[in-house]
Amino acid sequence: EDQVTQSPEALRLQEGESSSLNCSYTVSGLRGLFWYRQDPGKGPEFLFTLYSAGEEKEKERLKATLTKKESFLHITAPKPEDSATYLCAVQSLSTSYGKLTFGQGTILTVHP
Amino acid sequence: SQTIHQWPATLVQPVGSPLSLECTVEGTSNPNLYWYRQAAGRGLQLLFYSVGIGQISSEVPQNLSASRPQDRQFILSSKKLLLSDSGFYLCAWSRLASGNEQFFGPGTRLTVL
Numbered sequence: 001e002d003q004v005t006q007s008p009e010a011l012r013l014q015e016g017e018s019s020s021l022n023c024s025y026t027v028s029g030l031r032g033l034f035w036y037r038q039d040p041g042k043g044p045e046f047l048f049t050l051y052s053a054g055e056e057k058e059k060e061r062l063k064a065t066l067t068k069k070e071s072f073l074h075i076t077a078p079k080p081e082d083s084a085t086y087l088c089a090v091q092s093l094s095t096s097y098g099k100l101t102f103g104q105g106t107i108l109t110v111h112p
Numbered sequence: 113s114q115t116i117h118q119w120p121a122t123l124v125q126p127v128g129s130p131l132s133l134e135c136t137v138e139g140t141s142n143p144n145l146y147w148y149r150q151a152a153g154r155g156l157q158l159l160f161y162s163v164g165i166g167q168i169s170s171e172v173p174q175n176l177s178a179s180r181p182q183d184r185q186f187i188l189s190s191k192k193l194l195l196s197d198s199g200f201y202l203c204a205w206s207r208l209a210s211g212n213e214q215f216f217g218p219g220t221r222l223t224v225l
Binding site: 032034036041042043044045046049087089097098099100102103104105 | 118144146155156158161163169171202204206212213214215216217218219221
């Protein structure tokens with residue numbers, strides 16, 4: 001069974017203090033790993049898709065990387081508006097309809 | 113561009129009452145459609161998925177059902193709500209092929225009293 005574990009559960013940063021969020025996964029053949037951002041009371045917003053180990057994607061202050069067992073979401077010089085819950089999900093090669101298995105998320109708070 | 117709508121945004125219902133949540137997608141055709149529930153612990157649980165009109169598959173046995181009467185319309189229903197049905201319900205769509213990201217709607221907050 002596919003599993004996704006995210007750490008830490010919560011992270012508090014000062015504005016400008018860079019850090020990383022971790023997503024460890026177990027899957028029977030990775031088709032894709034997805035990162036989402038979710039603001040309170042809203043639906044998740046798609047950020048990145050990573051398909052193979054060594055791949056990297058960037059968007060503004062966010063950079064996602066992938067290895068064979070985990071993914072990192074690096075946040076460089078964060079701003080208060082980066083505060084949100086960040087969700088990681090995996091899709092297995094064995095799924096025929098695109099099922100995503102989600103982690104529990106990391107709640108990021110950036111203080112000014 | 114593609115847009116996904118859900119309504120209502122919030123709903124408070126008594127135990128034993130029926131439920132109907134609606135999701136529609138604009139700007140794409142023949143999408144895969146999904147219903148998720150998100151409990152207070154933040155994790156998303158897949159409830160139903162559909163790869164075409166009238167084609168519904170359930171991930172978790174429960175008090176809910178889903179239907180897809182039109183290509184871009186997905187409905188989540190219940191005949192009698194339970195307290196445990198409370199949660200944040202999210203609809204999502206993806207392009208038909210696997211390996212594509214899913215795009216989520218704004219969600220419906222359901223409270224069963």
